[in-house]
Amino acid sequence: MTATIPQHQSEHPKHNLTGFIIFLCSESVIFLAFFSGFALLKTSALNWLPAGVEGLEWRTPLINTVVLISSSGTIWLAERCMAKGNLLGFRAFWLVTMALGAYFLYGQAVEWGGLQFGFTSGVFGGTFYLLTGFHGLHVATGVFLMGLMLVKSFIPQNYAGGEQGVQATSLFWHFVDVIWIILFVLIYVWQRS
Amino acid sequence: MTSATFPPSPPEQESWSRYFGFNTDAKVIGIQYIVTAFFFFLIGGLLAMIIRGELITPASDLVDRTVYNGIYTMHGTIMLFLFIFPVLNGLNNLLIPTMIGAPDMAFPRLNAVAFWLVPIFGTLLIASFFVPGGPAYSGWWSYPPVSIQNPLGHFINGQGLWITAVALSGVASIMGALNFVTTILRMRAPGMGFFRMPVFCWTALAAQSLQLIGLPALTGGAVMLLMDLSFGTSFYQPEGGGDPVLYQHFFWFYSHPAVYVIILPVFGIFSELFPVYSRKPLFGYVYVCLASFIIVGLGLVVWVHHMFPSGVTQWMRNLFMFTTMLIAVPTGVKVFAWLGTIWRGKLRLTTPMLFCLGGLFNFVFAGITGIMLATVPVDIHVSNTYFVVGHFHYVIYGAAVMGIFAAVYHWFPKFIGRMPYEGLGKLHFLLTFVGANLNFLPMHPLGLMGMPRRVSSYDPEFAFWNVLASLGAFLLGVSIIPFLLNMVSAWVRGDRAPHNPWNAIGLEWLLPSPPPEDNFGEHVPTVISRPYGYGLGEPLVEHQAEIERELTLQEASA
Numbered sequence: 001m002t003a004t005i006p007q008h009q010s011e012h013p014k015h016n017l018t019g020f021i022i023f024l025c026s027e028s029v030i031f032l033a034f035f036s037g038f039a040l041l042k043t044s045a046l047n048w049l050p051a052g053v054e055g056l057e058w059r060t061p062l063i064n065t066v067v068l069i070s071s072s073g074t075i076w077l078a079e080r081c082m083a084k085g086n087l088l089g090f091r092a093f094w095l096v097t098m099a100l101g102a103y104f105l106y107g108q109a110v111e112w113g114g115l116q117f118g119f120t121s122g123v124f125g126g127t128f129y130l131l132t133g134f135h136g137l138h139v140a141t142g143v144f145l146m147g148l149m150l151v152k153s154f155i156p157q158n159y160a161g162g163e164q165g166v167q168a169t170s171l172f173w174h175f176v177d178v179i180w181i182i183l184f185v186l187i188y189v190w191q192r193s
Numbered sequence: 194m195t196s197a198t199f200p201p202s203p204p205e206q207e208s209w210s211r212y213f214g215f216n217t218d219a220k221v222i223g224i225q226y227i228v229t230a231f232f233f234f235l236i237g238g239l240l241a242m243i244i245r246g247e248l249i250t251p252a253s254d255l256v257d258r259t260v261y262n263g264i265y266t267m268h269g270t271i272m273l274f275l276f277i278f279p280v281l282n283g284l285n286n287l288l289i290p291t292m293i294g295a296p297d298m299a300f301p302r303l304n305a306v307a308f309w310l311v312p313i314f315g316t317l318l319i320a321s322f323f324v325p326g327g328p329a330y331s332g333w334w335s336y337p338p339v340s341i342q343n344p345l346g347h348f349i350n351g352q353g354l355w356i357t358a359v360a361l362s363g364v365a366s367i368m369g370a371l372n373f374v375t376t377i378l379r380m381r382a383p384g385m386g387f388f389r390m391p392v393f394c395w396t397a398l399a400a401q402s403l404q405l406i407g408l409p410a411l412t413g414g415a416v417m418l419l420m421d422l423s424f425g426t427s428f429y430q431p432e433g434g435g436d437p438v439l440y441q442h443f444f445w446f447y448s449h450p451a452v453y454v455i456i457l458p459v460f461g462i463f464s465e466l467f468p469v470y471s472r473k474p475l476f477g478y479v480y481v482c483l484a485s486f487i488i489v490g491l492g493l494v495v496w497v498h499h500m501f502p503s504g505v506t507q508w509m510r511n512l513f514m515f516t517t518m519l520i521a522v523p524t525g526v527k528v529f530a531w532l533g534t535i536w537r538g539k540l541r542l543t544t545p546m547l548f549c550l551g552g553l554f555n556f557v558f559a560g561i562t563g564i565m566l567a568t569v570p571v572d573i574h575v576s577n578t579y580f581v582v583g584h585f586h587y588v589i590y591g592a593a594v595m596g597i598f599a600a601v602y603h604w605f606p607k608f609i610g611r612m613p614y615e616g617l618g619k620l621h622f623l624l625t626f627v628g629a630n631l632n633f634l635p636m637h638p639l640g641l642m643g644m645p646r647r648v649s650s651y652d653p654e655f656a657f658w659n660v661l662a663s664l665g666a667f668l669l670g671v672s673i674i675p676f677l678l679n680m681v682s683a684w685v686r687g688d689r690a691p692h693n694p695w696n697a698i699g700l701e702w703l704l705p706s707p708p709p710e711d712n713f714g715e716h717v718p719t720v721i722s723r724p725y726g727y728g729l730g731e732p733l734v735e736h737q738a739e740i741e742r743e744l745t746l747q748e749a750s751a
Contacts, residue, residue: 027409
């Protein structure tokens with residue numbers, strides 16, 4: 001087998017980013033499905049909360065929301081540093097973003113640990129853990145991708161062409177952020193059925 | 194790469210083994226897809242033979258009732274997820290890069306991974322025949338509550354394997370769709386604007402966009418189903434506050450558009466082949482292209498018509514009846530365009546053309562029963578009867594599979610480099626056309642008389658039509674023999690195919706047969722006119738005469 005990939009790709013340098021954006025559009029439909037399922041189940045439920053559960057505590061998730069939104073800001077700063085050729089600034093802000101993402105995951109774990117209900121506590125518990133869990137999986141993926149890009153930034157000549165990996169990771173991170181805001185409103189703000 | 198000259202020289206004979214390994218060449222992957230799909234087609238077909246063998250007598254006497262439930266479930270699942278989608282992805286792999294002048298897909302490795310998932314989830318699904326309790330038995334749609342029951346209590350059970358296989362199939366299809374859409378959007382030959390793109394690429398783009406929008410919903414719904422089945426949640430269990438109808442929404446939000454994912458590329462095949470064999474430009478090219486995307490838009494808002502009897506409110510029924518009927522408009526545009534194309538054309542009744550004409554005939558019939566089913570009162574009356582079974586078999590076998598056969602015969606010389614045999618092909622067509630109509634037409638009177646689907650025994654008053662249908666099914670079974678014979682013997686010892694045996698217009702016909710690994714390589718011709726310029730005398734690309742002369746010289750010297 002001879003490699004057949006490069007020649008044409010050099011003419012269209014943004015394939016990967018195009019593919020990634022299409023993937024994100026597709027991925028958003030899963031969340032759309034989960035969100036609409038959640039709304040449908042909640043509005044049609046007779047007893048939404050399981051016995052002994054008062055509702056959800058919102059302080060830890062609110063802190064998490066602030067953390068995640070600020071991480072969208074820091075990743076934007078990292079990208080700007082990259083655009084100006086300031087690799088050191090890029091790495092610094094990139095690391096801060098990773099730390100904020102990791103803190104979010106920690107906050108999520110702490111919240112899960114203190115809850116009175118489980119995955120199988122009726123449809124309330126099921127949808128809660130499904131939505132937060134699936135979103136958390138995306139946050140973890142985002143942190144992992146950022147780690148990968150950070151390692152790649154130490155490879156010489158890596159950023160000679162377009163920085164598609166960085167752009168894609170950053171897009172993914174904004175996506176995860178937007179999904180969380182919708183999720184926060186749906187689950188924590190809209191508590192009364 | 195060696196091909197510094199244009200047109201590229203034909204590839205040296207490569208070993209067979211590349212078809213059995215991880216290969217990133219779209220043309221190898223395309224053939225891998227198609228051969229794998231036809232392997233599963235034989236298994237699914239065998240299950241169909243058992244079903245029709247059971248139904249030839251009113252009593253349940255061939256297989257056990259629970260086995261019968263597993264057999265029709267697996268028949269539907271195999272035919273859709275392991276035959277139709279893979280075979281269409283195979284055609285996409287062969288045709289999209291060569292038709293738009295790209296050397297390969299945008300993401301060749303992802304492409305290969307997507308293909309290799311097919312045998313993996315295929316094996317998983319077939320393996321469910323051998324687990325305790327047998328395969329899934331809740332029908333191909335796997336509605337709860339039947340699909341979330343696990344009477345034997347084994348963690349590994351037929352239904353669980355079914356859900357896993359379908360979810361994996363979704364992942365594979367999304368990978369494929371990403372690739373096809375990116376390739377079409379970004380890798381077209383110079384000069385090939387959207388309105389110079391062959392209709393097959395338009396329909397592939399439309400169909401794969403539907404995959405990207407619809408599949409995640411099914412995958413999400415399937416994950417929740419698996420949680421309910423195996424991990425004790427109650428998303429679809431009313432006892433825990435869940436709602437079984439929610440699953441139906443997830444399922445049909447994808448599985449109705451899935452019909453368009455199947456039929457749109459077949460519309461593309463019709464639009465490619467009718468002009469070639471009528472020697473006329475495609476009638477209304479722009480409208481045919483745009484109609485594909487109107488079908489995408491409408492196709493996403495009709496899914497509730499599968500749920501008219503499921504307790505949806507009246508306004509939803511009315512709305513979805515209306516949108517469903519609207520779909521007949523863009524589809525009708527296409528049918529009229531094909532009729533306009535063959536009207537007063539110089540028809541050449543080759544095997545591919547015969548399959549196209551037969552497929553079009555069956556499709557129009559399926560469209561008429563489709564409009565009947567869109568009407569709420571009729572739908573509720575015939576819901577879950579053989580009328581529905583007859584309708585969708587006309588769409589899937591009568592139209593889609595016949596279109597796929599047309600494509601296989603038409604492009605076989607290009608990608609294999611050998612000519613298939615016309616006599617065997619025409620015999621295959623005759624058996625398929627007669628068999629399909631004899632099999633599926635009697636299902637309509639049966640449904641109107643009230644025979645329910647998914648039963649292994651029935652009232653003797655239904656016997657006459659069932660015997661006819663079974664005879665048709667056995668004829669269809671026989672029809673595969675000349676097809677397989679034709680494919681295998683043509684591949685091994687058929688006549689060498691010239692670069693353009695059908696005198697067709699298109700970038701793929703300006704390549705040697707079979708094309709070299711990177712297609713046009715660095716010498717992609719510049720497209721200067723619309724496709725299908727039959728009888729107009731305009732060249733499709735710059736320097737077309739020289740390219741064709743070179744190709745003919747190459748063939749003469751070989």
